[in-house]
Amino acid sequence: MTVSRVINNTGRISESTRARVKQVMEELNYVPNSMARSLVKQETKMLSLLITDITNPFYTTLARGAEDTAMRNGYKLLFGNSDEDYAKERDYVDMVLSTRADGVLFAPAGDGSAEHLRMLQRRNVPFVILDREVPGIEADHVLGDSREGARRLVEHLLDLGHTRIAMVGGRQDVSTARLRYAGYLEALKLADIPFDPALVHDVGYTAVEGMAFVDDLLSAEAPPTAVFAANNFLALAVIRALRVRDVRVPDDLSVVCFDDFGESIALDPFLTVARQPAYEFGSLGMQLLIERIQGAAGAAPRKIVLPSELVVRQSSAAPPGVV
Amino acid sequence: MTVSRVINNTGRISESTRARVKQVMEELNYVPNSMARSLVKQETKMLSLLITDITNPFYTTLARGAEDTAMRNGYKLLFGNSDEDYAKERDYVDMVLSTRADGVLFAPAGDGSAEHLRMLQRRNVPFVILDREVPGIEADHVLGDSREGARRLVEHLLDLGHTRIAMVGGRQDVSTARLRYAGYLEALKLADIPFDPALVHDVGYTAVEGMAFVDDLLSAEAPPTAVFAANNFLALAVIRALRVRDVRVPDDLSVVCFDDFGESIALDPFLTVARQPAYEFGSLGMQLLIERIQGAAGAAPRKIVLPSELVVRQSSAAPPGVV
DNA sequence: AAAAAATATGTTACCGATAACCCTAAACTA
DNA sequence: TAGTTTAGGGTTATCGGTAACATATTTTTT
Numbered sequence: 051m052t053v054s055r056v057i058n059n060t061g062r063i064s065e066s067t068r069a070r071v072k073q074v075m076e077e078l079n080y081v082p083n084s085m086a087r088s089l090v091k092q093e094t095k096m097l098s099l100l101i102t103d104i105t106n107p108f109y110t111t112l113a114r115g116a117e118d119t120a121m122r123n124g125y126k127l128l129f130g131n132s133d134e135d136y137a138k139e140r141d142y143v144d145m146v147l148s149t150r151a152d153g154v155l156f157a158p159a160g161d162g163s164a165e166h167l168r169m170l171q172r173r174n175v176p177f178v179i180l181d182r183e184v185p186g187i188e189a190d191h192v193l194g195d196s197r198e199g200a201r202r203l204v205e206h207l208l209d210l211g212h213t214r215i216a217m218v219g220g221r222q223d224v225s226t227a228r229l230r231y232a233g234y235l236e237a238l239k240l241a242d243i244p245f246d247p248a249l250v251h252d253v254g255y256t257a258v259e260g261m262a263f264v265d266d267l268l269s270a271e272a273p274p275t276a277v278f279a280a281n282n283f284l285a286l287a288v289i290r291a292l293r294v295r296d297v298r299v300p301d302d303l304s305v306v307c308f309d310d311f312g313e314s315i316a317l318d319p320f321l322t323v324a325r326q327p328a329y330e331f332g333s334l335g336m337q338l339l340i341e342r343i344q345g346a347a348g349a350a351p352r353k354i355v356l357p358s359e360l361v362v363r364q365s366s367a368a369p370p371g372v373v
Numbered sequence: 374m375t376v377s378r379v380i381n382n383t384g385r386i387s388e389s390t391r392a393r394v395k396q397v398m399e400e401l402n403y404v405p406n407s408m409a410r411s412l413v414k415q416e417t418k419m420l421s422l423l424i425t426d427i428t429n430p431f432y433t434t435l436a437r438g439a440e441d442t443a444m445r446n447g448y449k450l451l452f453g454n455s456d457e458d459y460a461k462e463r464d465y466v467d468m469v470l471s472t473r474a475d476g477v478l479f480a481p482a483g484d485g486s487a488e489h490l491r492m493l494q495r496r497n498v499p500f501v502i503l504d505r506e507v508p509g510i511e512a513d514h515v516l517g518d519s520r521e522g523a524r525r526l527v528e529h530l531l532d533l534g535h536t537r538i539a540m541v542g543g544r545q546d547v548s549t550a551r552l553r554y555a556g557y558l559e560a561l562k563l564a565d566i567p568f569d570p571a572l573v574h575d576v577g578y579t580a581v582e583g584m585a586f587v588d589d590l591l592s593a594e595a596p597p598t599a600v601f602a603a604n605n606f607l608a609l610a611v612i613r614a615l616r617v618r619d620v621r622v623p624d625d626l627s628v629v630c631f632d633d634f635g636e637s638i639a640l641d642p643f644l645t646v647a648r649q650p651a652y653e654f655g656s657l658g659m660q661l662l663i664e665r666i667q668g669a670a671g672a673a674p675r676k677i678v679l680p681s682e683l684v685v686r687q688s689s690a691a692p693p694g695v696v
Numbered sequence: 697a698a699a700a701a702a703t704a705t706g707t708t709a710c711c712g713a714t715a716a717c718c719c720t721a722a723a724c725t726a
Numbered sequence: 727t728a729g730t731t732t733a734g735g736g737t738t739a740t741c742g743g744t745a746a747c748a749t750a751t752t753t754t755t756t
Contacts, residue, residue: 052735054714062733079495084471085408085417086712089741094408104440105637110433117427117454126468129452131440145449148407172402286640314428315634317609317643375705377744385703409742412711 057082088150097125097339098151099332100142102159103256104131106283107312108328109157112180115332116155123340125152134256136162143169153339155332157181160223178339180331183225190342191353192335196226196308199324199358200233200278201240203306206322206360207276208241210368212304216249216267216274218284224255230280230308249274255281261291268295275369279307285321289365300367310361322366324358331356380405411473420448420662421474422655423465425482426579427454429606430635431651432480435503438655439478446663448475457579459485466492476666478658480504483546501662503654506548513665514676515658519549519631522647522681523556523601524563526629529645529683530599531564533691535627539572539590539597541607547578553603553631572597578604584614591618598692602630608644612688623690633684645689647681654679 055061056071063071074080088094099116101109113129120127128151132139139159143166146154154170154177156163167187170177178190207215217234220227231250238245248270251263267274279285285307289299299305310325334354341347378384379394386394397403411417422439424432436452443450451474455462462482466489469477477493477500479486490510493500501513530538540557543550554573561568571593574586590597602608608630612622622628633648657677664670 051714051737055735058714060714062735064734067734079492081467081470081496083412083473083712085412085473086741087714089406089408089412089712089743090714092741104433104437105635107638110427114427114454126472131437144404147404149449150406150408169402173404283637286637289640311638312428314606314609315430315638317612318641320640374707374744378705381744383744385705387704390704406742409711410744412713412742413744415711 092150094150094152095125096128096149096151097153097155097336098128098130098146098149099155099157100130100132100139100146101157102132102134103283104129106309107315108282108309108326111312111328112157112332112335115329115334116336117332119333119336119340123336125340132157132159134159134254136160136166139163139166146170147173147175151175153177153343155180155335155339158184160221161185161225162223176339176342178335178342180335181226185225188351190335190338190347190351192331192338193353193355194226194326194331195355195357196229197233197236199308199326199360200230200280201237202233202358202360203308203322203324204234204237204278205241206362207278207304207306207366208237208243210276210304210366212274212276212369213243214246214249214272214274214276215243216277217251217280218277218288219250219252219280220255220284222252226308227252227255227280234278253284256283261287264288264291264295268297274303276304276306276366279305282307282309282311282321282323285323285365289321300365302370304366304369306366308358319361320364322363323361325361326358327356415473417473417475418448419451419472419474420476420478420659421451421453421469421472422478423453423455423462423469424480425455425457426606427452429604429632430638431605431632431649434635434651435480435655435658438652438657439659440655442656442659442663446659448663455480455482457482457577459483459489462486462489469493470496470498474498476500476662478503478655478662481507483544484508484548485546499662499665501658501665503658504549508548511674513658513661513670513674515654515661516676516678517549517649517654518678518680519552520556520559522631522649522683523553523603524560525556525681525683526631526645526647527557527560527601528564529685530601530627530629530689531560531566533599533627533689535597535599535692536566537569537572537595537597537599538566539600540574540603541600541611542573542575542603543578543607545575549631550575550578550603557601576607579606584610587611587614587618591620597626599627599629599689602628605630605632605634605644605646608646608688612644623688625693627689627692629689631681642684643687645686646684648684649681650679 053071055063056068097120103109117127130142132142136159156177157180161184164184164186180192219231222228253260277288279288285305289305292299297303306322308324310323376394378386379391420443426432440450453465455465459482479500480503484507487507487509503515542554545551576583600611602611608628612628615622620626629645631647633646
C-alpha cells in the first residue's frame with residue numbers, strides 16, 4: 051500500500067520512506083503491473099485503433115494523428131488491421147473486448163461492421179467511427195466529403211473536355227464507395243452527360259488484381275477518355291493495367307482518384323487526386339473519443355465532415371484530339 | 374470455475390451444462406477479461422513490436438510480416454513507434470514492462486538503446502533485435518547485410534564510371550549507418566579510389582531537413598558525380614535538395630540508396646536501391662521470438678543476416694561526359 | 697452389495713494492485 | 727494534563743479469472 055501511495059503520489063508519505071521505497075524500486079527494477087491496476091480500477095488507459103489497410107498511406111498517416119493525440123492525453127494506442135475483412139474485424143473486436151480497451155477508433159470494413167459495432171455498444175465500449183458510415187449505427191463520426199470530392203474530381207475532368215468518364219468503384223457495401231459513386235452521377239447529371247452503366251465497374255478498394263474489365267472499357271465502341279478511381283490503390287492498379295496495354299496517361303486517358311499518397315514517399319506526385327486530411331482524421335477522431343470517454347461529450351452523436359482538396363497534377367489532361 | 378472450464382475446454386463438463394453456460398454467455402454478451410486471466414497465468418499472449426519510423430515503408434512492411442506471424446501463432450501484436458528518439462523508446466519499454474508483454478521485437482534507435490534492452494533483460498522479457506545491432510547486447514538478431522549491400526551499391530556506381538562518390542549517412546551511433554559507411558570505404562579501397570572526407574556527411578536517418586551541405590558538395594572544387602544515401606528517406610531528401618538547385622538526376626548526378634519504397638505505392642520506381650526483404654525481417658524475427666518464448670530455442674543467441682538485392686533503376690547512370 | 701473408480705461440479709486461495717477503513721504516535725488544543 | 731488532531735502508515739477486501747483440491751453423484755468392478 052505504501053508503495054502504491056508513492057507511485058501514485060496519493061495520501062501522506064514521509065519524505066524518508068518515499069525515498070526508501072524509490073530506492074528499493076530501483077534496486078529491484080520494479081515496474082508496476084498495469085493489469086493488476088486495471089483490474090481494480092476498471093480502466094486500462096489503452097485505446098484501440100482499427101484500420102482496414104495498414105499498407106495504405108491514408109491509414110498510416112491517420113494512425114499517426116491518432117497516436118500523437120492519444121499519447122498527449124496519457125493513453126496508449128493499440129493498432130489493428132482488418133484487411134477489409136469482416137472475419138478479421140470480428141476477431142479484433144473480440145480482442146478489444148477482452149483486453150478492456152477504454153475506447154476504440156473504428157474504421158469499419160463496411161456495412162457488415164454494424165454487427166461488430168453493436169457488440170461494442172452492448173458492452174458500453176465508447177467508439178468513434180472513422181471514414182465510413184455504417185447504416186443503423188449511431189455514433190460519433192469523422193468522415194470525408196466523399197460525394198462532394200468525387201463530384202469535384204469528375205467536374206475537373208468535364209472541365210478538361212472529357213465526356214466519356216469511366217468509374218472504378220469500391221465495394222458497394224462501403225459508404226464511401228456509394229457516396230463517391232453518387233458524386234460521380236451527380237457531376238454527370240449537372241453537366242447533362244448521359245450515364246452509361248457500361249463505364250462503371252466496382253471492385254474492392256484493395257483489388258489490385260481483377261483489372262480485366264479494362265479491356266472491355268478500351269475495346270468498347272465509344273471508349274472512355276478518363277477514369278475516376280474511387281481510391282488511390284485502385285488508381286494505381288488502373289494505371290498499371292493501362293501501361294501493360296500501352297495506353298499512356300494522361301495522353302490517351304486521364305486518371306484521377308480519391309486519396310493522395312504519402313508526401314514523404316512520393317518523389318514525383320503524378321496523380322490528380324482529392325486529397326483527404328488523413329492526419330486530422332486520426333487526431334480529431336481521437337479527440338472525440340477521449341472526450342466521450344471522459345464524459346466531456348453530450349449524449350448526441352457528433353459528426354465531423356472534413357473537406358478534401360482537389361490537387362491537380364499530370365495524370366489528368368484534355369482528352370486526345372482536344373486542345 | 375465451471376464457466377472457466379467451458380471457455381478453456383479443460384476438465385470434464387457435461388454437454389448439458391456446457392450448453393447452458395454457452396447460452397448464458399451469449400445472453401449476457403460475456404467476454405472473458407484477459408487481464409484477470411493474464412494476472413494469474415503470468416502470460417499475456419501479447420507481443421510488442423517497436424519500430425523507429427512508422428512512416429517508412431521498410432518498417433510498415435516489416436510490421437506486416439511480424440503481425441502475420443504473430444497472428445498465426447495465437448499472439449496479439451502491439452505496435453510502437455520510437456521516432457528514432459531514445460526518450461520515446463524508454464517510455465515504450467516502460468509500457469511494455471507494465472503491460473507484461475510476453476516478448477518484444479525491438480528495432481533499436483541506436484547504440485543508446487542498450488540501456489533499454491538491459492531493462493528488458495533484467496525483467497526476463499525475451500526479445501529479438503531487428504535491423505540494428507547494439508554493442509554490448511547479446512540477443513537473437515535479424516539483420517541486413519549493410520556493409521555488403523553498401524559495397525555493392527558503390528561498386529555499381531564505380532562500374533558506371535563514377536570516381537567522386539559522396540555519401541550521406543545516418544547517425545554514427547546506429548550500427549547500420551556505421552556498416553554502410555564501412556561498405557562505402559571498402560568499395561573505394563578495392564577500387565583504389567582515394568577517400569575524401571569532404572564527400573561524407575552524416576545526418577539522421579529521418580533528417581529530411583538539414584540538406585544544406587548539398588551546397589558545399591556542389592560548389593566544391595571537384596564535386597561528386599554520384600551520391601550514396603544510407604537509406605531511402607535520405608535519398609529522397611537529397612534528390613529534393615538537388616531539384617531545388619536545378620541539378621538533374623541522373624543526368625548531372627546519380628543517386629543510389631539502401632532500402633526500397635513500398636512496391637504497392639510507387640508507380641514509377643526511380644531509385645537504384647539495395648532492397649532489403651522487409652517482410653522477412655518481421656516474420657523471421659517474430660518466429661525467433663516465439664521460439665524463444667516457448668523455450669524452443671537454445672541458449673545461444675542466433676543471428677540471421679538477410680541479403681539485400683541490388684535493384685538498378687534510372688537514378689544511376691554514367692557520370693556526365695562519359696559514354 | 698460394498699468398494700473402487702470415474703464423472704461432474706463446487707471451494708478456496710491466489711495473481712498484484714487499490715479503495716476504504718483502521719491504527720499508532722506525535723503535535724496541538726483547551 | 728487530558729482530549730483532540732494530524733501525520734504516517736498498516737489491514738482487509740476486491741477486481742475476474744484459474745490452479746489445486748474437495749465434494750457429490752453416478753457407474754463400474756469384485
